[in-house]
Amino acid sequence: MNTTIKIKLSVMMFLQFFIWGGWYVTMGPFAGTNLHATGAQTGALYSTQSWGAIIAPFIVGLIADRYFNAERILGVLHIIGAVLMYQCYAAVNISAFYPYVLGYMILYMPTLALVNSVSFSQMKDPEKEFSTIRVWGTIGWIVAGLAISFLFHWDATENVSKGFLKYTFLMSSVASLILGLFSFALPATPPKTATEKVGISQVLGLDALKMLKDKNFLVFFIASILICIPLAFYYQNANSFLTEIKVNNPTGKMTIGQVSEVAFLLALPMFFKRFGFKWTILVGMLAWALRYVMFAYGNSGELSFLLIIGIALHGVCYDFFFVSGQIYTDSKAGPQIKSAAQGVITLATYGVGMLIGFYVAGLISDAYNTPAGHDWHMIWLIPAGIAAVVMVLFLLFFNDKTKAETTIEA
Numbered sequence: 014m015n016t017t018i019k020i021k022l023s024v025m026m027f028l029q030f031f032i033w034g035g036w037y038v039t040m041g042p043f044a045g046t047n048l049h050a051t052g053a054q055t056g057a058l059y060s061t062q063s064w065g066a067i068i069a070p071f072i073v074g075l076i077a078d079r080y081f082n083a084e085r086i087l088g089v090l091h092i093i094g095a096v097l098m099y100q101c102y103a104a105v106n107i108s109a110f111y112p113y114v115l116g117y118m119i120l121y122m123p124t125l126a127l128v129n130s131v132s133f134s135q136m137k138d139p140e141k142e143f144s145t146i147r148v149w150g151t152i153g154w155i156v157a158g159l160a161i162s163f164l165f166h167w168d169a170t171e172n173v174s175k176g177f178l179k180y181t182f183l184m185s186s187v188a189s190l191i192l193g194l195f196s197f198a199l200p201a202t203p204p205k206t207a208t209e210k211v212g213i214s215q216v217l218g219l220d221a222l223k224m225l226k227d228k229n230f231l232v233f234f235i236a237s238i239l240i241c242i243p244l245a246f247y248y249q250n251a252n253s254f255l256t257e258i259k260v261n262n263p264t265g266k267m268t269i270g271q272v273s274e275v276a277f278l279l280a281l282p283m284f285f286k287r288f289g290f291k292w293t294i295l296v297g298m299l300a301w302a303l304r305y306v307m308f309a310y311g312n313s314g315e316l317s318f319l320l321i322i323g324i325a326l327h328g329v330c331y332d333f334f335f336v337s338g339q340i341y342t343d344s345k346a347g348p349q350i351k352s353a354a355q356g357v358i359t360l361a362t363y364g365v366g367m368l369i370g371f372y373v374a375g376l377i378s379d380a381y382n383t384p385a386g387h388d389w390h391m392i393w394l395i396p397a398g399i400a401a402v403v404m405v406l407f408l409l410f411f412n413d414k415t416k417a418e419t420t421i422e423a
Contacts, residue, residue: 014135014142018200022132022146025199027153028192029128032091033121034154034271035185036098037062039161039168039264040114041253043178048107052382056375059249061115063368065122070356082203083134087127088196090120091189098186102179134202151275155268160184162265168252170259221346221354229413230345233294236411237338237358238366239403243301243396244330245370250378251308254389255320260313266324273328281332290341291411297333298404300326305397309390335362 014022044050044058097117104110128150136142161167167177225231255263285293304323311319339355346354377395381388 014137018135019146021199022135023149024195025128025131025192026146026150027156028188028195029124029153030150031153031157032094032098032185032188032192034157035161035188036101036181037248038158038252038267039178039181041249041251042168042173042256043181044107044110045253046173047176047179048104048110050107051375052378052380053372053375054107054111055253055378056245056249056371056373058111058114059245059374060368060371061111061118062122063364063371064115065118065120066363067360067365067368068119069122069126070360080204082201083127083130084196084199084202087124087131087199088193090124090127091193091196093193094120094124095186095190095193098182098189102182102186131199131202135200148275151271155271157184158264158268158271162262168256168262168264170256173256221357224345224354224357227345229411230342232407232411233338233341233413234358234361236294236298236403236407237362238369239406240298240301240334240400241362241366242370242373243305243400243403245367246305246374246377246393246396247327248367249371249374250392251324254308254387254392257386258313258389260317260320266321269321269324270327273325274331275328277328277332278336281336284333285337285340290337291407291413293333293337294341294411295404295408297330297335297337298400298407300329300333301400302397302404304330305393305400309393309397 040058041055044055048054050058094117097113097120100113101110101117104113132143132146133139161181165177165180166172167180169177172178225234252263252267255266260266281293284296288296304326307319307323307326311317311323313320338358342354342358374396377392378387381391
C-alpha cells in the first residue's frame with residue numbers, strides 16, 4: 014500500500030468515527046434538555062442504532078456487494094446523512110427529531126462495513142496493515158469528544174441548559190458532507206459478487222445459525238445478547254449522568270474509554286493466551302458489573318475518581334468481551350461461514366441485544382426519575398446486577414476448553 018492510499022484510508026476512518034462520536038455520546042442530555050424526552054423516548058432514540066444494525070446486511074449484502082462500488086455508495090450515504098444530521102440540528106421536538114435519527118442510523122450502520130471493505134481491498138496483509146488504519150477511527154472519536162468539551166464547551170452545564178448541544182449535530186453534518194465528497198476520491202472498490210447468485214439466507218448469515226447446535230456456542234450466543242442489556246445503559250445514560258451530577262467536561266472525560274480500548278487491546282493477546290477464552294470473557298463481564306457499581310457510588314466531588322476508573326474500564330469491558338467473542342466465533346466457524354458467523358454475532362449484539370437493552374434502560378430511567386432528579390444510584394446498580402447474573406450463568410454453563418489461534422487486530 015503506497016503512502017497516498019494509506020493517508021486517504023486513514024482520513025476516511027478518522028472522519029467515519031468523528032461523525033459518530035460527535036453526536037451519539039451527547040444525544041442523551043440533548044434529548045432530555047432540548048427535546049424534553051423521557052427515558053423511554055431517549056431509549057427509542059438510541060435503539061435506532063440497533064435497527065440500523067439489523068437492516069445493514071440488506072444494504073451491504075444485496076446492494077453494495079453486488080451492484081455498485083463500495084466507495085461510491087459510501088459517498089452517497091454520507092451526503093444523504095449530512096442532510097439528515099442537519100435536520101436533527103434543526104428539529105424542535107422529539108416527534109420531528111426521531112425520524113431523522115432513525116433514517117440516519119439506517120444509512121450510517123452500513124457504512125461501517127463499507128469503510129472496512131474499501132480498506133481491505135487495498136491491503137496485501139490485512140492482519141498487519143488494518144490496525145494502523147483502524148486506529149484513526151478511534152482517534153477521530155476521541156477528537157470529537159475533546160472538541161465538544163475543551164474547544165467549544167457545548168457540554169458545560171450552563172451551555173447545556175442553553176441548548177448548545179444541538180451544535181454537535183451541525184458539526185457531524187459538516188463532517189459527514191466532507192466524508193461524502195471525499196469518498197469519491199477513495200480507491201475504486203468494485204463489487205465482488207455481481208456474477209454470483211446470493212440467497213437471502215447467505216446475505217443475512219442464516220447459514221451460520223447451525224453453529225447454535227454446539228451447546229457452548231449457544232451459551233456464548235445467549236450471553237452475548239444478555240450482556241448487551243447493561244451495555245446499553247452506558248451508551249444511553251453515561252453522558253446524561255455525568256452532565257446531571259455536574260461533572261466538568263463530561264464528553265471529553267468519556268474519551269478516556271476510547272483511549273483504554275487501545276491500551277487493553279494491546280494487553281488482550283497475552284491475557285487470552287495465558288488464561289483462555291472463558292476467563293477472558295468472564296473478566297470482561299466482571300468489568301461491566303464493577304464499572305456500574307463505581308458509577309452508583311461515585312460523585313463529582315471527593316469520589317470522582319470512581320467515575321474516572323469506571324470510564325477507563327471501558328477498554329476491559331469492550332475488548333475482553335467483544336473482541337474475544339469475535340475470536341471465539343472465528344475459531345468455531347468453518348471456512349465457508351466465517352463472515353456469516355461474525356454477522357450473526359453482530360446482529361445478536363448490536364441488533365437484538367442492544368435493542369432490548371435500550372428499551373430496558375429507558376424504562377428503568379423513567380422508573381427512577383423524580384422531580385428532584387434521577388436516582389442514579391439505583392439506575393446503575395440494576396445493570397451491575399444484570400451483568401453479575403450473566404457472568405455467573407456463563408461461568409456455570411460454558412465449558413468449552415478449546416483455544417482459538419486467531420490473530421487479534423486493533
